[in-house]
Amino acid sequence: MSSPTTFSFRCSIRCNANGSAATNGQPLQFVELRLGHFSQLVLSPSHQILQQTSPILISDTLIRFPLRELEDPPFISHSSLCRFLSSYNISDAVCDAIFLKISSFAFQLVAGNLNSNFHIIAALDFVYTHWVDLDPAEDAAAVRQGAPRSAIERLMKEKYDGNGGEEMEDECSVCYEDLHGKTEKEKEVSRIPCGHMFHKSCILKWLKISNSCPLCRGELEA
Structure with missing residues (x-):
């Protein structure tokens, strides 16, 4: 017997940074947002993944993410990120959660040096989970x-x-x-x-x- 398919999001963040400080107070700070999807077959109730497809890229975009701007609104990077995600019918609540997760990662990455260069890659995937039930x-x-x-x-x-x-x-x-x-x-x-x-x-x-x-x-x- 099979249970209905469920839908969720998975967000993973990594850094591709050179770690050097920019000159003239103009750091090169970017977030590359990659939107994709994958499917998985999961055994219920153990949640064991039986099979999983490779993520398929739907779209991506490069967003300026200046950390000094985050000290005072308006947050232009937040608007850019939400505008991109909302075009794929992603809710405001999910957009806000992703923005906060990226911001937290960025601040931890620079460790107080807001002039650090960084290139953050944030992968957001739609996850379609097909549950497979076992008889007792x-x-x-x-x-x-x-x-x-x-x-x-x-x-x-x-x-x-x-x-x-x-x-x-x-x-x-x-x-x-x-x-x-x-x-x-x-x-x-x-x-x-x-x-x-x-x-x-x-x-x-x-x-x-x-x-x-x-x-x-x-x-x-x-």
């Missing part, structure tokens, strides 16, 4: 067992591409990307015995760690 009699070891080798080999040999005339789902429930894809490779899908369809590469990767459909939990036979 099952455990995590059963999920990690993977499908029989013969079942995986059958899927690898099949050439089904989803063009059989029937209606096809819009989204792969493993990676949450469009099933139709843009390239021929991305369009290649596979139907497993229970009837559900996924990107072929996605379901093959999933079946290496689980012998059941990500949606209905139906098992594959050898």
